[in-house]
Amino acid sequence: MEYSKMKKYGSMFLTSALLAGVLAGCGSDDSSDSDKDSKDGGSTASGETIKIGGNLELSGAVASYGSSINDGAKLAIEEINAAGGIGGKQIEYIAVDNKSDNAEAATAAIRLAEQEKVVAMLAPATSGNSVATVQVANQYKVPIVTASGTAESVTVNEKGEVNEYAFRTCFIDPFQGIVAANFATQDLKAKKVAIYADNSSDYAKGLAASFKKQIEENGGEVVIEEAYVAKDMDFKSTLTNIKSANPDFVFIPGYYEEVGLIVKQAREIGLNAPLMGADGWDSPTLVDLAGGDALNNTFITNHYSAADPDPKIQDFVAAFEAEYSSQPNAFHALGYDTVYFLKDAIERAGDEVTGETIQKALAETKDLSLITGTFTVDEKHNPVKSATVLEFVDGKQDFKTKVNP
């Protein structure tokens, strides 16, 4: 009896799963067909639009990153289309959800390249998911641009060769370490610095290494180097050690969950030196954990700041607020920039807009002024651009300065 019951439930489950699959398939086919119809308007052939894909995390663990990039990209495309498109051709944007999953990201990339025949696509928000799509990009000769995958491995493979069809619009991890070091020695006149890094994350270790190298080049001295691991709760004993080394600047690369506690506990034991981190600090939870008071005299590097007085940025902020009635974050800005980065390349690609011509144009991008900086693509397909330094004042991020590479 048990067996027959199981069998019954099993078959019911299978049937429903099949049904769901069929229905879902119908649904998506219908909607994409109608999408195309409405955009093509019947009169123009499909060759008259430029198809750009979006392979983004619209659900799953890092859905907030992917959807932010998607929102930013859509705003940029609307603007471009309203202004007449690129060379008279409208952009058709096809977003696919990769569910924050490596395998799904690769499948989505194949779908966009094979079925939708896009000429370029936005790669996933995280480095891991982006790396999973690199092979597809090279194989189908469709350039991918990640808005926020900051790991070096996205554009350079393990042998150190450049992944021909992979690009990005964010700066890479080590760059933030260099910016922090320059800010410490030049703006804050720090001489003796301490490093307290998350030893369980490659991101933090990479930042710590590049920061140390740059500090020493700038003539500063690293007086103490300490480490913690993710999920630690008690940092006081190590912070007491750091305090007794008497540094005038502490660099803390890591993520907000631990950094919040570190900042709080540092101030409690009387370590009042300026503290600095990178974009891993950028979360409202940081302020909840550390408290606004403790965060005073701390700094972060980030891709962009909505408080930047630059008129170009203020125009973007206003346009974004009109569309979504909220302030754009760094991911919104990067998604928006990614589309303009592609647009610039497509304009320079010549009459024949294909993946190959766009790839060539992207690699030759020079002095392109966008929201998150002025872009020049280097030989490793990384943009050389400025980083923004923000200061926490009573729990709010204030624009401090822009640091050029």
Place this chain on the structure above:
Amino acid sequence: MEWIQQLVNGVSLGSIYALIALGYTMVYGIIKLINFAHGDVFMLGAFIGFYAIVRWDMHFILALLLAMLLCAIIGVVIERVAYKRLRNSTRIAALITAIGISLLIEYTVIFFRGASPEAYPNVVPNKTFEIFGAQIGVQSILILGISVVLMILLQFIVHKTKIGKAMRAVSHDADAARLMGINVDNTISATFAIGSALAGAAGVIFGIYYTRIEPLMGVLPGLKAFVAAVLGGIGIIPGAMVGGLVLGVVETIVSALGYSLWRDAAAFVILILILILRPAGIFGKNTREKV
């Protein structure tokens, strides 16, 4: 004066371990069960305190008492539902059930509120003052104060009250205690209630001191408290207090010497050493197994 600062750091950390270790050791003393769900009762205490303070605007002392009360009830329910019927089965069956209950609690909480961390509100003024060159926070003193009060209270209950006497009797010999007319079931429930209330209190204190709470926060402190209980001699109440404090100070010393990445390892090296060198713990007497 750095070492004074480090000592304060270590004692604050150690008193939280001690509070959790007390529950472990009491339960072990009475039914010889290592209650691995204890760390999760500690987590529930932290969340109850959090919601009491944030959602219902309670004073934190009231929130602390509420967390203790609810955790006591949860502890009794766990005992009645999961452990009672296994009292006469093998010890390994009870141990595995305890691990099962632990996972059940963790993932039930994740199911209802997700795994994201929560930040405790700042209910105690975060002032610091200097003593002999060491910065000592009001929060550290508060933790220490509450821990000491609770431990004294526990000693009083165990040694001066009727239920305490019953607990000691059951721990000594459950069958003989039953023959003397002691209600063994109720006594065991009372032990779970007191132990879980202490874990709940530790949860709230932990939240106030360390700010970040999350559904899996009970795992590591739970294991460390277990080490503390073994270190002091499992089943012995003063042993748990001393074991907790010693463990906190040792961990702090390891970090202070610059080996912060070895801190968690140090706790478990202590466990291994104590099991090899002195299995009965600091306060334990070497008793022969009765045949």
